[in-house]
Amino acid sequence: MEIPQDAQKVEVPGATVDFYKFQKDGVTYYAFDTSRCGPPEPMVNAMAGLKLVKDPNTKLIMINHKMPMGLLNKIEQNYDIEKEELPDGRVQLLFSYKPGVTEEANLSDSSCSG
Structure with a gap:
């Protein structure tokens, strides 16, 4: 999915790269690109972004190398x-969002073990 030109830049607590927000077909998308970042930045930004995914109408796009x-x-x-x-x-x-289990994700641990 392409990030539209009119996507809005948004502040995401804990993020080290720019995040963008846009809507399509009633769904809110947040997107970020860590393809030029080294560890642990992809993990740190993913954990920050995943905190925004709280319902079926919110999705997160990550672009990585x-x-x-x-x-x-x-x-x-x-x-x-x-x-x-x-x-x-x-x-x-x-x-x-995955009903019943997304809420159980431990998003406070952004260390990378892989």
Whole structure:
């Protein structure tokens, strides 16, 4: 999914990169790009962004230089995650609310063990 040109830049507590917010088909999307960042920034920003996903109408888009396995191992049971390889070799992940288990995610631990 392309981030629209008119997406609004938003402040996300704890983030170290820019986050953008836009709406499409009644869903609010937050998006960020850590493809030029090294560890632990992808994990730190993902944890900050995932705190925004509190209902089925809010999703988080992460663009990264590779599949963030440490992050996925930590939170994949708490979110529905769509993974897509982009034409330029980067990866895009779309995190969605998973009823009953998203609330149980430990988003305070942003250390990377992978």
